[in-house]
Each structure stands twice: as C-alpha cells, then as structure tokens.
Amino acid sequence: MSRPTINTPGLHLLGRFSYSSLLILMLVCPVVAQAQEQDQPGSSHPKLDNQVCFDCHQCAAPTANDPCLKSCLRSRGEHGVGRQPSAEYPEVIIIDELLELYKPVVFAHKYHADMSKMGAGCTECHHYSPAGNYPACKECHDAAVTSLDRPNINQPGLKGAYHQQCLDCHIAWSNTTGCNFCHLSIEQALAGKDIRGEGDSYHLSQPRIKSEARYVYETEYEDGPMVTFYHDNHVDMFGLECADCHQGDACGSCHRVGAIARVKGDLHEDCSTCHDENDCTICHRSSVAPAFSHAAKSGWELGAQHENLACSACHNTARASGMLSSSCGECHQSWEVGNFDHAVTGLALNIEHAELDCESCHGDPLFANTPICSSCHDGDVAYPEDVPGARSNDN
Amino acid sequence: MDRKKFFKTVGIAGTSLVAMSSTADARTRIVSPDWMGMLTDLSLCIGCRKCEWACNEANKLPNKPIQSFDDPSVFQEERRTHAEQFTVVNRFEVDDRPEPVFVKKQCMHCAEPACASACLVRAFSKTAEGPVLYNKDVCIGCRYCMIACPFLVPTYEYADAFSPEVKKCTMCFERFTQQGEVPACAGICPREAITFGKRSDLLKLAREKIRSHPDRYVDHIYGEHEVGGTNWLYISPVPFEELGFRTDLGETPYPEMTRPFLSAVPLVLSIWPMLLMGSYMFSKKREGEAPSTDLHERVDS
Numbered sequence: 001m002s003r004p005t006i007n008t009p010g011l012h013l014l015g016r017f018s019y020s021s022l023l024i025l026m027l028v029c030p031v032v033a034q035a036q037e038q039d040q041p042g043s044s045h046p047k048l049d050n051q052v053c054f055d056c057h058q059c060a061a062p063t064a065n066d067p068c069l070k071s072c073l074r075s076r077g078e079h080g081v082g083r084q085p086s087a088e089y090p091e092v093i094i095i096d097e098l099l100e101l102y103k104p105v106v107f108a109h110k111y112h113a114d115m116s117k118m119g120a121g122c123t124e125c126h127h128y129s130p131a132g133n134y135p136a137c138k139e140c141h142d143a144a145v146t147s148l149d150r151p152n153i154n155q156p157g158l159k160g161a162y163h164q165q166c167l168d169c170h171i172a173w174s175n176t177t178g179c180n181f182c183h184l185s186i187e188q189a190l191a192g193k194d195i196r197g198e199g200d201s202y203h204l205s206q207p208r209i210k211s212e213a214r215y216v217y218e219t220e221y222e223d224g225p226m227v228t229f230y231h232d233n234h235v236d237m238f239g240l241e242c243a244d245c246h247q248g249d250a251c252g253s254c255h256r257v258g259a260i261a262r263v264k265g266d267l268h269e270d271c272s273t274c275h276d277e278n279d280c281t282i283c284h285r286s287s288v289a290p291a292f293s294h295a296a297k298s299g300w301e302l303g304a305q306h307e308n309l310a311c312s313a314c315h316n317t318a319r320a321s322g323m324l325s326s327s328c329g330e331c332h333q334s335w336e337v338g339n340f341d342h343a344v345t346g347l348a349l350n351i352e353h354a355e356l357d358c359e360s361c362h363g364d365p366l367f368a369n370t371p372i373c374s375s376c377h378d379g380d381v382a383y384p385e386d387v388p389g390a391r392s393n394d395n
Numbered sequence: 396m397d398r399k400k401f402f403k404t405v406g407i408a409g410t411s412l413v414a415m416s417s418t419a420d421a422r423t424r425i426v427s428p429d430w431m432g433m434l435t436d437l438s439l440c441i442g443c444r445k446c447e448w449a450c451n452e453a454n455k456l457p458n459k460p461i462q463s464f465d466d467p468s469v470f471q472e473e474r475r476t477h478a479e480q481f482t483v484v485n486r487f488e489v490d491d492r493p494e495p496v497f498v499k500k501q502c503m504h505c506a507e508p509a510c511a512s513a514c515l516v517r518a519f520s521k522t523a524e525g526p527v528l529y530n531k532d533v534c535i536g537c538r539y540c541m542i543a544c545p546f547l548v549p550t551y552e553y554a555d556a557f558s559p560e561v562k563k564c565t566m567c568f569e570r571f572t573q574q575g576e577v578p579a580c581a582g583i584c585p586r587e588a589i590t591f592g593k594r595s596d597l598l599k600l601a602r603e604k605i606r607s608h609p610d611r612y613v614d615h616i617y618g619e620h621e622v623g624g625t626n627w628l629y630i631s632p633v634p635f636e637e638l639g640f641r642t643d644l645g646e647t648p649y650p651e652m653t654r655p656f657l658s659a660v661p662l663v664l665s666i667w668p669m670l671l672m673g674s675y676m677f678s679k680k681r682e683g684e685a686p687s688t689d690l691h692e693r694v695d696s
C-alpha cells in the first residue's frame with residue numbers, strides 16, 4: 001500500500017522556499033556569514049547580529065542593488081518595520097482563493113492598513129516580512145490545505161493563515177465566530193446580495209466606530225475642574241487621524257459598543273501637541289465648555305462657503321490659532337475677473353458688471369462693507385436698493 | 396455439541412487465555428515513525444464546529460445545514476461522541492481567562508488500543524498507518540471495547556435493531572490512503588487548529604510551538620505518553636485537567652492493564668462470545684461468503 005506522505009521537500013526545493021531547504025541552507029550558512037562579516041565588519045545590519053545571512057537572503061552574495069531577499073522570510077529576531085507609502089498598497093482585496101462553502105471576503109485592506117498605524121504598522125499582519133517588502137499572504141501560505149501534497153505542515157496553509165490572523169483580533173472584540181461576519185453565505189449571495197456592489201459594503205456587518213460627540217471629565221484641578229473634550233470636532237473638523245491620539249490599544253477598545261479607548265500616554269502631553277500647555281484655561285473650566293465655534297473664538301463667522309472646510313484648508317499651522325487676517329485675498333489670491341463666479345455670494349452679476357475689476361465696487365479688501373456704486377454711477381443709484389444683476393435663491 | 400465436547404473446548408480456551416496473559420509482559424512497545432496522526436491546537440480552536448459538520452458529511456452520518464452549527468446553545472452541556480456523531484466540540488470556561496477554551500473530542504487512535512485488546516474477535520485493529528479501525532464483519536456485539544476504552548469513545552448503534560455496529564472516528568482512513576486528502580475535520584477547520592501529518596512530525600511541530608510560544612501553551616503534549624501514546628495529540632493554553640482531559644491515565648498502555656482483568660472475567664463470560672463467533676463464522680461460511688479477515692496490515696501485537 002502506498003503510504004501517504006506530507007513532507008516531500010524535494011519536490012519544492014526548486015520552486016519555493018521550504019523548511020528543508022532552509023535547513024540545508026543553514027548548514028552552509030555560517031561559512032558565508034563569516035565571510036560576510038570579514039568583508040564588512042559592523043556593516044548595515046547592526047540589529048541582526050544573531051542571524052545568519054540565509055535567514056533573509058537567498059543568494060550567497062547579496063548586494064545593495066540586488067539584495068535577493070526571500071519573500072517568505074521567517075526571521076528569528078528582527079523583522080520588518082515601517083510602512084509602504086499609502087499609494088502602493090491595495091485599497092481592497094477580494095479574497096476568493098478558497099471557495100467551497102462561502103463567498104469571497106471583500107477585505108478592506110486600506111482601512112486595516114490605516115488602523116495598523118495605531119500598532120506596529122504593516123507587520124501587525126505581515127509578520128516575518130523583510131522591511132519594506134510585504135508579500136501577500138498567499139506568497140508564503142499554501143492554498144492546498146486539504147491535499148496531502150501540502151509542502152509544509154509547520155506553517156499554516158492559506159485558509160489557516162487568514163483565519164488565524166483575522167480572528168485573533170475579530171473574535172476579541174466581536175465575540176462571534178459566525179462566518180457571515182466576513183463572508184456572505186452562498187445562500188445569501190444567491191438571494192441577491194452582492195457584497196461588491198453595495199456602496200460602502202466593505203464593512204459588511206462590522207460596526208462603525210461610534211464615539212461620543214462629547215466627553216466631560218471631572219478633574220481634581222480646583223481652578224477649573226471640568227474638562228470638555230469634543231471628539232467629533234477633533235476628528236471631523238480638525239482632521240486628526242486616529243493614530244494621532246490612539247496607540248497600542250486593542251481593536252475592541254474602539255469597536256466594541258460602549259468601549260472607551262485610551263490615548264497614547266499622558267493626556268497633557270498628547271493634547272499639548274496642539275494646545276498651549278501653559279494655558280490651563282484652554283481645557284480646564286468651571287463648567288461644561290461649548291463646542292468649538294469659529295465666530296466665538298475668532299470673531300469671524302464662517303459663512304456657508306467656509307463652514308465645511310477642514311481647518312487646515314486655511315490655517316496651515318499645527319496650532320490652528322495661527323491667525324489669519326480677514327482679508328479675503330490672503331487665501332483667495334488668484335481671484336480676478338473671469339475666474340470668480342459671483343453667483344456663489346447670492347448675487348449673479350449682469351453682463352455689464354461681470355467684466356469689472358473687484359475693486360470697482362468693493363473699495364476695501366474685506367468685501368464685507370457695502371459696495372460703492374458712486375464711483376461710476378450718480379448718486380441716484382445705491383446698493384442694496386439697486387442690484388447689479390439678479391439675486392439667486394440658492395444661497 | 397455434546398456436553399463432553401463442550402467442556403473440552405472450554406478447557407482449551409481457558410488455557411489459551413492464561414497463556415495470552417502471561418506473554419503480556421514480554422511485549423515490546425511499538426511506536427512507528429510512519430504512523431500518521433493529528434495534532435489539535437486548542438489555542439486556535441474557536442468552537443465553530445465546522446469539524447463536526449465535515450465529519451458527519453464524510454462519514455455519511457445524519458447532518459444539518461452548516462449554518463446551524465453556529466448555534467452556541469449546544470455548549471450548555473458537555474457532549475460525548477456517539478454512534479451518529481464521531482466528534483464533538485465542547486466549551487470550557489477557565490478561571491482567569493476571558494475567552495473560553497474549546498475542545499474537540501474523538502477517538503485518540505491509541506498506539507496500543509485498549510479497545511483492540513479487549514475485543515475477543517479482533518474487530519479492532521491498529522493499522523500500520525496509525526488509525527485504529529473497526530471491522531463490523533467480525534464484531535459479535537459484546538461491547539467490551541466500550542468498557543475498555545479509557546476515553547469513552549466507541550459507541551453502539553442501539554437504534555439499529557438488525558445489524559448494530561460499534562461506531563467511532565476512523566481518522567478518515569480511506570480518505571487519506573485512497574483519495575489523497577487530509578481527514579475531513581482537518582480539511583475544513585478554518586483556523587487549521589487540526590493538523591494531519593506523521594505523528595513524529597506532529598510531535599516536533601508541537602514541541603516547536605510550545606518552545607517558541609511559552610506564553611501561549613502549557614508545556615504538555617497530551618497523547619505523547621498518555622496510555623502509552625496516542626496518534627491524536629493535543630496542545631493547550633491551559634492545563635489539560637481543566638478541560639475535561641483525563642490526566643490520571645498514566646503512561647502504561649491500557650492493554651497491559653486490562654489483560655489481567657479480562658483473564659479474570661468468569662470463564663463463561665469470556666468464552667460465550669467465542670462460541671458465538673464460532674457459530675457466526677460457521678454460518679457465514681455456510682452462506683458461501685468468506686468471513687472478511689484483516690482489512691489492513693496490522694502492527695503486530
């Protein structure tokens with residue numbers, strides 16, 4: 001009777017990295033490692049002194065131009081850190097290698113990559129990867145999980161790799177092992193639900209993070225015990241990224257309903273990245289502070305045109321209190337006849353007026369004062385009784 | 396058979412039983428490097444029970460739609476394997492651990508199976524490939540195997556009035572010897588909590604996992620030595636006694652312990668099945684079928 005075998009490294013030696021090949025290589029390696037050390041004492045790998053060359057490289061003489069790095073590196077100590085620039089990583093990955101019982105998973109790679117900034121970066125999932133090179137799971141994990149030909153039982157197959165990696169976090173905060181958390185069942189798919197078609201469908205059943213708009217803290221600081229923190233202002237208006245404040249916390253601290261996530265470290269330290277630490281009254285008040293209001297803060301009310309802009313659209317300093325003058329031209333330097341649609345102000349100019357320079361009517365750079373008609377017209381014409389065009393209703 | 400002849404037969408059988416038990420100590424323990432086995436990593440199991448579903452499918456046992464296996468209410472009580480379910484997953488809440496531990500149970504495929512040695516007609520055999528298999532054609536229904544098994548695994552088809560069999564996990568013997576596929580539970584397990592491979596490789600893998608993740612596992616491979624070793628191995632994040640595993644079984648193979656017991660069973664009890672078997676084989680022969688003998692190469696015992 002032919003005996004089933006699983007470890008048949010000979011078959012895989014040529015094609016792909018296998019454990020046996022690593023073993024053989026490691027036997028040869030110390031010699032090479034020594035040679036390398038002699039050639040380049042204390043060279044570019046200061047943190048890797050416990051490793052041998054073939055842990056990472058697949059050729060005997062790696063060079064800077066051709067480092068011949070293994071794609072399925074399984075290093076013993078250090079492994080890659082850092083991130084690829086966001087443009088280079090895929091936004092969405094459809095995982096459909098293993099389709100027996102369930103439909104593909106639409107994996108929101110970019111969301112996860114962004115979230116990983118709160119942890120160890122790409123290596124949070126792409127473990128054992130050489131720095132700067134993060135191969136897809138299937139590069140190293142074999143899809144043939146049910147076959148006896150699987151080259152290496154010491155490493156999870158592709159299905160195991162996905163489920164071990166994803167569920168490690170997902171179970172911890174969702175407390176469910178239901179497959180439909182990530183997959184649609186064939187039945188659901190047949191019933192017409194196409195996970196790729198629905199707008200923001202990447203999330204499927206994953207709950208969106210629900211943070212409170214406002215948190216009120218009572219502190220022991222006598223002169224101002226109440227600290228009011230508007231989370232929504234910071235995220236939506238000030239445009240902070242999660243990782244700017246949250247670091248090293250479990251996924252469930254944000255995703256679990258009612259969870260309160262911690263911030264990086266000391267609150268004073270974190271907040272003073274933007275706020276002046278020496279002015280306690282910025283945060284500490286005797287009562288609950290109102291939400292941010294540009295008018296109250298600066299005296300300049302944001303009109304319809306400005307209120308949806310991120311602070312950074314106008315203020316380019318980290319501390320938004322970098323004051324701007326109220327001259328429109330400070331930002332809108334390029335406005336001139338022909339490229340400004342006056343209708344956005346609620347008044348569409350007629351053809352005679354549309355060709356005039358701004359200054360012809362607006363004598364001051366604030367554009368806030370009443371336009372002057374008398375520079376051209378006799379005294380019988382005056383704004384707002386007379387308008388140089390038509391009022392539009394949409395504003 | 397007349398009275399005189401009967402007693403003569405009984406006498407011979409009795410002597411041979413005594414002879415068998417006296418050779419027991421001379422047995423050498425055989426743990427083959429080629430045996431296939433399974434390694435269940437309890438730190439990975441999430442209790443999804445897909446293995447139960449796949450086992451039912453593979454063994455043509457009564458089954459339900461796969462979605463219904465998501466229902467966690469079955470975990471309210473600890474379940475046992477039975478004739479219509481060769482594997483069950485139980486949940487254990489463990490002190491100081493936020494998440495429960497799930498334990499898949501099935502036949503351990505002992506290196507020296509108590510079921511096989513208790514069986515008077517050799518209906519159970521340890522194959523050269525590792526699994527312990529049952530041959531329904533020679534079974535006489537005495538159910539000694541059920542009493543002998545330290546893991547309470549083999550069960551009887553009480554519901555079947557005509558040709559009841561003893562049923563248990565086969566480690567999907569046909570599947571891996573003939574179809575080139577891993578056992579059904581190992582194939583479906585989403586987290587690959589179950590690994591199929593050579594027992595010797597699995598032991599290496601288990602040791603390496605424990606060595607490299609001392610925070611994740613207790614330093615114990617269940618089945619490495621228990622009852623003389625089993626082909627199904629487990630590693631676990633918590634001590635096995637907290638998960639319903641018997642840790643009082645010792646390392647002596649059960650056959651070595653059950654043999655004196657069996658020889659002490661009143662003669663008439665032990666001889667009765669033999670007589671039945673005799674008449675069974677006789678009747679089979681008369682029907683013109685050769686009684687099926689060993690299906691598989693047997694590790695000599």
Ligand code: SF4
Nearest residue numbers: 502503505509510544
């Ligand atoms: S676990 Fe029980 S049924 Fe399975 S081989 Fe061991 S003694 Fe026999």
Ligand code: SF4
Nearest residue numbers: 440441443444446584
């Ligand atoms: S299929 Fe795997 S993870 Fe699911 S219950 Fe069975 S052993 Fe555990």
